[in-house]
Amino acid sequence: VHEMLDKEVAAGTSPTNIFVCGLSQGGALAIASVLLYPKTLGGCAVFSGSVPLSKSFADRVTPEARKTPVLWFHGMADGVVLFEAGHAGCAFLQELGMACEFKVVQKHT
Template sequence: MVSRSFVLWLHGLGDSGPANEPIRTFFSSPEFKLTKWFFPSAPHSPVSCNYGTVMPSWYDIYEIPVTAESPKDEDGVLKAVQNVHAMIDKEVANGISPQHIFVCGFSQGGALTLASVLLYPRTLGGGAIFSGWVPFNSSIIARISPEAKKTPILWSHGMADRTVLFEAGQAGPPFLEQAGMSCEFKAYPNVGHSITNEELLHLESWIKARLKSSS
């Protein structure tokens, strides 16, 4: 029996939810027959790395390229996390099991995905980060619940990324290890700051495996 599931996709800086909707065409397996997809758009706000230009942004980014050491807008991230949690809570209230809820995101949306699943009080089906980074300092680790630590994480990053440097992605697994979590980290040679069909096909099989094991 196919269970109801929910996939939330968080776009990158300056992008929009609707522009990312074609992603769902990669998920054609029967397991996704009852999947609800949601592609929200970030609010418009001034972005420091773009000289204060107003654009769709989940929180502020101070510099591009993003490195492992880039300064972080933690307050902005935590506010954005509350919005994501409200989207998840709405689906849980509609009867979808948290273990069938997947948060995925690219770039700034990937960093927000990480923050959202780590700070959600329950175990989710999974969090998938593409070309993202760790958007807060290790002091946040004390706020990660034992339930959240069981949420599986998939982290994919292009090795030729000049916007969010590969080293910013590579800082993810040690950060998670410090929090007592593990993740599947996939490096894609010759891939820049973009999401490839190969990454999406892997995401499909990764989510499918988790839907099967929890149903």
């Protein structure tokens, strides 16, 4: 993912115009990629994903990455990635000083 981001930046795209998004495991990859990238990006959207919550991971988050805003969606009825894992991921980012907005998706019938 970082290689793709670097190619876009090298081609002239401002990092603040780049958004990384992902669903489920892709959401985990998206947020991990953003957190470890050495530049501030336009944003990250996570859909029912999770994030490594260890202290060692938190220590690797770059100061520039901490400026990237995150929008996190999670479904109440997600049977694969627990709602609590998504909510904890956003809280983890907020503890790092990041702007993370958490949106609950209700089950519709």
